[in-house]
């Protein structure tokens with residue numbers, strides 16, 4: 001029997017293909033049971049893949065991944081987050097929610 005309550009079992013969910021990820025260095029799963037999930041990285045450094053909920057913890061704008069800065073940046077009040085979700089620059093105080101990402105054959109998955 002499955003239950004929706006509390007600590008439901010996490011499942012691997014496909015976000016997209018490795019080709020899509022490698023093209024732009026990011027992949028967005030817009031609509032999942034936990035909301036949006038943004039995966040950043042490439043298959044060349046698969047162990048450095050990061051997956052976050054891109055909803056800013058300040059006031060809820062959507063953060064943007066900046067490959068050159070290696071940071072998520074919020075367009076609303078310029079909060080900055082490291083690729084592991086940690087706050088690097090306010091006004092946000094709480095880290096972005098993170099997820100585990102992996103590549104398997106030609107697909108990118110997150111555990112949500």
Ligand code: FES
Nearest residue numbers: 056058059074077
């Ligand atoms: Fe992101 Fe304010 S909503 S910094």
